[in-house]
Amino acid sequence: MWLNTHSLISCCFAILFCMEELVASQNVFRLKDYSASGDYSRKGKVKRALHRRSYCGLRGCCPGRDDGCTVPYFARNATCYCDSFCSSDPVGSIDCCPDFWTVCHQQSPQPPTPENIRTPPSLQVGCFTDEQHHGEGAIFKDNCNSCKCVNSHWKCSSEICLVRPSLIKQINDGNYGWKAHNYSQFWGMNLKEGYNSRLGTFPPPAALLDMKPVTENIIAEDDFPEFFVAWHEWPGWIHDPLDQRNCAASWAFSTASVAADRIAIHSKGRFTDNLSPQHLISCDTRNQYGCKGGSITGAWSYLKKYGLVSHACYPLFWNNLHQTSCEMSSVFDAEGKRQAIQPCPNRWEPSNHIYQCGLPYRISSQDADIMKEIKENGPVQAVMQVYDDFFLYKSGIYKHIWSLEGKTQNRHQKKPHSIKIVGWGTLRDAEGQRQKFWIAANSWGNSWGENGYFRILRGQNECDIEKTVIASKCYL
Numbered sequence: 424m425w426l427n428t429h430s431l432i433s434c435c436f437a438i439l440f441c442m443e444e445l446v447a448s449q450n451v452f453r454l455k456d457y458s459a460s461g462d463y464s465r466k467g468k469v470k471r472a473l474h475r476r477s478y479c480g481l482r483g484c485c486p487g488r489d490d491g492c493t494v495p496y497f498a499r500n501a502t503c504y505c506d507s508f509c510s511s512d513p514v515g516s517i518d519c520c521p522d523f524w525t526v527c528h529q530q531s532p533q534p535p536t537p538e539n540i541r542t543p544p545s546l547q548v549g550c551f552t553d554e555q556h557h558g559e560g561a562i563f564k565d566n567c568n569s570c571k572c573v574n575s576h577w578k579c580s581s582e583i584c585l586v587r588p589s590l591i592k593q594i595n596d597g598n599y600g601w602k603a604h605n606y607s608q609f610w611g612m613n614l615k616e617g618y619n620s621r622l623g624t625f626p627p628p629a630a631l632l633d634m635k636p637v638t639e640n641i642i643a644e645d646d647f648p649e650f651f652v653a654w655h656e657w658p659g660w661i662h663d664p665l666d667q668r669n670c671a672a673s674w675a676f677s678t679a680s681v682a683a684d685r686i687a688i689h690s691k692g693r694f695t696d697n698l699s700p701q702h703l704i705s706c707d708t709r710n711q712y713g714c715k716g717g718s719i720t721g722a723w724s725y726l727k728k729y730g731l732v733s734h735a736c737y738p739l740f741w742n743n744l745h746q747t748s749c750e751m752s753s754v755f756d757a758e759g760k761r762q763a764i765q766p767c768p769n770r771w772e773p774s775n776h777i778y779q780c781g782l783p784y785r786i787s788s789q790d791a792d793i794m795k796e797i798k799e800n801g802p803v804q805a806v807m808q809v810y811d812d813f814f815l816y817k818s819g820i821y822k823h824i825w826s827l828e829g830k831t832q833n834r835h836q837k838k839p840h841s842i843k844i845v846g847w848g849t850l851r852d853a854e855g856q857r858q859k860f861w862i863a864a865n866s867w868g869n870s871w872g873e874n875g876y877f878r879i880l881r882g883q884n885e886c887d888i889e890k891t892v893i894a895s896k897c898y899l
């Protein structure tokens with residue numbers, strides 16, 4: 424009787440064990456994993472078999488995905504699952520408890536998708552992003568930072584990014600008078616790269632700031648129209664913004680653009696060519712650094728002495744390089760005017776006509792003086808300070824927001840940039856206050872801001888916009 428009972432129990436164990444072994448092998452159990460010590464006796468087997476019997480059998484099965492539906496799995500020093508989600512794991516994974524298939528309802532394993540790969544915590548090798556697994560040494564780029572998986576942990580750089588979704592959200596959730604946008608062309612750049620590659624005007628030299636400004640404040644501001652924009656006054660003669668891309672040469676873009684508008688206006692539409700910033704970048708190299716920055720006074724001196732060909736003649740990023748070798752040269756003719764002695768770099772453009780302007784003059788920082796100059800002679804150039812939030816500007820009347828992300832390092836860093844002011848206006852803000860603004864052209868392409876233009880607070884020297892205003896007479 425005793426013997427019978429004994430053999431019956433042994434027999435049951437054996438069947439149980441064989442069954443579980445079968446289940447295990449179906450799910451690619453490796454024998455050495457099964458035996459933690461590597462040295463196992465029959466007794467140990469039986470003990471483990473009993474032990475293994477009591478995972479989902481004791482815990483109970485859970486439908487769907489349930490991260491709490493686990494049992495400690497001592498043999499593997501891990502946790503195993505009894506939820507039906509575990510069976511969607513890859514072959515070889517031990518996500519499911521050994522008795523899952525026998526105890527819980529029969530399910531055929533499904534091929535895993537990247538989202539549902541789940542590895543028990545103690546067996547993780549590599550790193551995770553959300554639900555996705557990355558192997559050791561994997562590199563993961565997160566905006567301007569990159570992370571590397573080292574010893575199952577992400578090691579990340581901690582640069583401040585030029586586009587920060589949190590800053591965009593704060594601006595757009597607030598009532599600051601302007602809206603921000605997530606620009607894909609700035610995504611992935613850090614703040615320093617933004618400052619170093621999208622601006623490029625040297626601070627105005629002392630000589631320029633010492634220049635006595637033209638002040639003719641005879642006309643009161645009220646005598647000017649409420650709204651004025653150069654392209655209404657001179658349709659077809661005002662040149663739209665170009666895109667400097669990652670070439671820090673706003674010094675060349677703003678100068679060429681102001682000169683081109685003024686030539687069109689003063690020639691009464693006889694010459695409406697846009698002028699070539701590339702000509703300045705490549706040829707005005709004395710104390711000028713092309714795509715690494717330059718001075719606007721240097722640019723105007725070059726325009727006076729040597730002049731510029733049209734943008735069509737000497738196109739931007741000619742040869743696809745931010746190169747510096749000059750592909751244009753000129754000599755004085757009998758009347759003391761410059762004549763090109765080289766064909767256009769763009770061989771489809773026949774006219775290598777050279778345009779020249781007079782020396783620049785400075786306009787006072789008074790609203791009325793700047794307005795008078797624009798209305799009578801055309802757009803003016805201004806050097807402004809750029810703060811990080813300016814890069815994100817999409818629409819409205821810009822002013823730097825001082826109150827946001829106060830703790831972020833470098834938050835109020837600024838760098839000079841030059842732009843073209845083309846007009847002004849007035850609007851009532853949300854509180855009914857009269858808001859005066861300038862309308863200006865940037866050089867970040869048409870997709871930035873309001874078709875490449877922006878409005879900025881007028882009359883309060885916002886970002887130094889009224890501090891250094893320059894113009895030139897370009898007679899032809």
Ligand SMILES: *[C@@H]1O[C@H](CO)[C@@H](O)[C@H](O)[C@H]1NC(C)=O
Binds near residue numbers: 500
């Ligand atoms: C079990 O895992 C824990 C944590 O992962 C570890 O600290 C421990 O050394 C492991 N034990 C064995 C026997 O492998």
Ligand SMILES: *[C@@H]1O[C@H](CO)[C@@H](O)[C@H](O)[C@H]1NC(C)=O
Binds near residue numbers: 607
């Ligand atoms: C911003 O734009 C980038 C690239 O264009 C994109 O990958 C990212 O998800 C966007 N972020 C937000 C918050 O919209």
